[in-house]
Amino acid sequence: MVIVVREDASADERAEVMRLLSAQAGGSASVTAARTRAGYVVCAPECVPAAKLVRQLTALRAVARVVPAAAPYPLASRELVPDGTVVTVGAVSFGAGAPVIIAGPCSVESAEQIEAAARAARDAGARLLRGGAFKPRTSPYAFQGLGLPGVELLARAGAAAGLPVVTEVMEPGLVPAVAELADVLQVGSRNMQNFPLLRAVGRAGRPVLLKRGFAATIEEWLLAAEYILAEGNPDVILCERGVRGFDPATRNLLDLACVPLLRTLTHLPVIVDPSHATGRRDLVAPMGVAAIAAGADGLIVEMHPRPDDALSDREQTIDPDTLARLVRRCHAVRAALDHDTAGERGDVPEELAAGAGR
Amino acid sequence: MVIVVREDASADERAEVMRLLSAQAGGSASVTAARTRAGYVVCAPECVPAAKLVRQLTALRAVARVVPAAAPYPLASRELVPDGTVVTVGAVSFGAGAPVIIAGPCSVESAEQIEAAARAARDAGARLLRGGAFKPRTSPYAFQGLGLPGVELLARAGAAAGLPVVTEVMEPGLVPAVAELADVLQVGSRNMQNFPLLRAVGRAGRPVLLKRGFAATIEEWLLAAEYILAEGNPDVILCERGVRGFDPATRNLLDLACVPLLRTLTHLPVIVDPSHATGRRDLVAPMGVAAIAAGADGLIVEMHPRPDDALSDREQTIDPDTLARLVRRCHAVRAALDHDTAGERGDVPEELAAGAGR
């Protein structure tokens, strides 16, 4: 159960709500208060919304709304923000209708490389620049990224091209320094259940791009988002990037059906990474277009001015021309589908609305 | 290696080709002759196309073309039919550009039900009618279908509505009887590696819809198709229907990336079954549209005049209105993408062509 508290409620009035809920929750520690997209809320995930309790809460002046939210992730659940959350980064909006493409190299390699990439990304129609500086590499002997100086190069290149930047952070202790330089903090697939890191980015004051763990269920993923939301950071963008499969034909197994499914479960925007999902350059564009057709709010794509020279993820990195064509096709597909849609974009699509109440 | 033989070659000339190859293949039994989309061919899958052998073969009057075909499935490989195979069923063509939607109930339940379904499918824009009469059910106590009388009802309903019909066959002994009545024979997911059945449908003189096994690799799937092709049946349509995953959130895990990947590996048309892939009514339409965006040649969808009354697969069965909207959206997406495509449809798309030679 989640209680949305009136904006003008006093500290005492808020405390009253907390008290009432804590009593119900049996004195357990699991009553949390957080500022969310729905306003200031108090959240008691295990508290059953019994009729009497709902009456008592509704009677309080401080209470704006009681949301039953039966999901184990009440702050991330669609019920809390039925219209969906729009996450804004500079002039760019995720979840507002138009697909947003993020592009850039796997790794920041040099000032020159990242600047060229930034210009190419912008010219191809991408709206944010990506680039890794702290690289989670399977082997301790592989290139580990340029670290903080790499983030600085990325930020400078983004600023020069007029693109906000997103980069991965792997360690709670480094979150403040990276948040100083980057517009969006990425939590990578391997760290989706690195709970101290999730708490740290929850307090960093920056939007977070939360990649799905490569063997995480949808529920585990939304609970990971809940860690961030519960710290008071309402700006979480989910990113599907493929799960581990049994067939070596592709690097991972892109679970595209999670896109329309998430629309029924959560209010958070969802984007797709077709580069890591497939691991093959030739599959990035078709799967990027398919992701938009499935309802994704955007893509994150590995693009390099000269893909064959990339220091990492070469086989799945596309060139600027392919990116430009992909961006064009994404917009064409979105437009074709919007043309056929009666209601407003951002609503739960008709076919999903039917299923949402099951 | 595959040798395409001239149409006018005599029996002796053909035998000469066989002899030459058999000698090379070390007397093993693995030299096969079959009538394929590329004409009459002789196939020696393990034979390395050494320069000398190629010269010897090319010198024979009977030899039209030598195809190196390094894949373990030479008859299914893209190299053999670079332009792609178009499978024709009555007035309908799979692989010719326009997406083909197959729709109908999970099971044939009665004359009335299947006739209503046939009319609804046709009116919604579907081009073939599906309906199961031999149902592979996990439990021996579940409804097992109406059997041959069900196939008759299906065929009659299809004829009345002007739609060819597709139905599953599970047993080699029943293939001739079902082939008598149905336009397309479906081999279900659980039977993808039922090799006696594959041989039987390979000799049945009907196009075959070959569903991917729910834990089959792409290579295993193409080798299953090869069993059918090697019997002389060139009309195989591949159907992705989701693989087994670890997350109970959806019934299966739709591997949509296999669609553009298959385009680089095989000349056979590929369709997608979003009903079994997701197991959820509300996800069928978005994933159907996404499949077309990924390049699929069509869909097979479970639709019932009154989904809630269906005897099987109720939760994943859509109604006629949802189907009509899905068909419309598939065509809209296909048109939007074609508009942006320089070359001819049916060619390997540009982004795939680049990767195909890797």
Place this chain on the structure above:
Amino acid sequence: MVIVVREDASADERAEVMRLLSAQAGGSASVTAARTRAGYVVCAPECVPAAKLVRQLTALRAVARVVPAAAPYPLASRELVPDGTVVTVGAVSFGAGAPVIIAGPCSVESAEQIEAAARAARDAGARLLRGGAFKPRTSPYAFQGLGLPGVELLARAGAAAGLPVVTEVMEPGLVPAVAELADVLQVGSRNMQNFPLLRAVGRAGRPVLLKRGFAATIEEWLLAAEYILAEGNPDVILCERGVRGFDPATRNLLDLACVPLLRTLTHLPVIVDPSHATGRRDLVAPMGVAAIAAGADGLIVEMHPRPDDALSDREQTIDPDTLARLVRRCHAVRAALDHDTAGERGDVPEELAAGAGR
């Protein structure tokens, strides 16, 4: 619900039981009668054992016992035969305490080879001889086995060495011919849900070795066994052989925990195939011993007089000396564990009994 019928019940009395249950089951077809290890039974899987119905049934002279059997596979469920089923093949018993080792080559290749294999298997302590004559091969171009003549060679070699034989059958139409020659019929992993085949072996009058499908859940597996039991064949031996995993380090992923789990769910004996499970010669023996330690009733192992010359499955085939050592170690482990067991073998072990009631 399952009703065990008295041996001396008349046809009329039996019919009375059927009538009563059919009425309850709402006229559905799912009331089945079969001869089982527990005697002649009538099975109504969807029938809830309401107190009134149980009273009515118990009042009938024909009814020996009413078994609630809540599982979807009542005939396979432990409740029906709490002491466990012992499957007897000649002088050999599966499920009677001592581990039974089945060994032999992947394929029957020649009279000489299979006779040498039979002698080597017997001398190493194996009690049954295995050998494939109908080989389910992924590629149509791979060696497909010798067919019925191969089964004859196998039967002759087994008889000469004094070992009963087990061989795979893939096609319903061939079941009678194979059952004529072989002592145990194997249903392979790819055919676990080949339902016409399951029915055919259910009527063949021979014990059946039912391998788990490589992506089958335990429940699906037991329901496949139920197909056989429902045809009146009580002699089913389950065989775990590894499921499909994501790590290419081993050919499959051996799910050994299914062994003690099955002990709580079913009365059928369970054996393990460490050869296919691992795909590596060096892992066969350690995993075979581990299977016995986990409580398996036996093993089926690929052994060849000269493993490096085997026509198929070379990498996972062990030699006679390794087999002899493995048999010895299996017995040693079984003895060490029996020594520590208070109760009688064949009972559900103490640690399982605790959990069985959950």
Place this chain on the structure above:
Amino acid sequence: MVIVVREDASADERAEVMRLLSAQAGGSASVTAARTRAGYVVCAPECVPAAKLVRQLTALRAVARVVPAAAPYPLASRELVPDGTVVTVGAVSFGAGAPVIIAGPCSVESAEQIEAAARAARDAGARLLRGGAFKPRTSPYAFQGLGLPGVELLARAGAAAGLPVVTEVMEPGLVPAVAELADVLQVGSRNMQNFPLLRAVGRAGRPVLLKRGFAATIEEWLLAAEYILAEGNPDVILCERGVRGFDPATRNLLDLACVPLLRTLTHLPVIVDPSHATGRRDLVAPMGVAAIAAGADGLIVEMHPRPDDALSDREQTIDPDTLARLVRRCHAVRAALDHDTAGERGDVPEELAAGAGR
């Protein structure tokens, strides 16, 4: 390639080795020096051991041994320490022959609870005490553990019972404080690829229990161990705890075949966690015994004085009596197998040795 350096080599002589290798490795950063079980080594993972280079290195006075080590994880590879590493914690040795059982509650809940658990573990024959104080919980609202005060309670209880203690650490910043109190640091499954954490425990001066990620390949796991070894910590114990599977029948899918496989790949000791692997109390003991039969060096088991009162992991926690029986059975199985083993324990078993050279 790994170079083992003589103990008495001077700083200059060591530098000479580094110089020679760095030149060969093309100036890349991937030449690492570390103190390992094999002595002080210099490791150049991508350097091919060409004959000339090996001659040059062998000619240096400082070089004791050149190990080709073709694996991507040279420090973890079996070749470096063919006899296997024995990790010693107080009076207990992992990898020395006798199986070592670690037991204790999932979470430290109170002084009383952990003290009772410590006594029960010791009396049942366990040699180390486990207990979580930093709990990685899927939901932010679940009990998160007592933190550092919990580690203190654990350490005190262990000391009182005469058992060394092992506990999980999740955050690089907390490693020194936990290492102050605990005898063994556990890196949990979700953190197997938390690379900053791996580096931190690599510098902590304590043995590390490295759990396999729940979707990690064997190679990824050994590369995670390599991160720790490369920091100079030679004391890594690997722990298999089940991987994610498709069947909800068990919590995870225990990959027991990894135990004998790892014996061929690495010199590090391997233990098994049957509690998390199965998630069912009744399967812990049979799978624990099976693990020892497969060659595991020990087990880690969740045990609670009153399992039904445990705050977490109740369903998979056994009681002291079951633990005592399990310990007894593990030793019985180990003894039965040792009795049958010609060579010395600690060697690669005969059946593995044969395969190791493939």
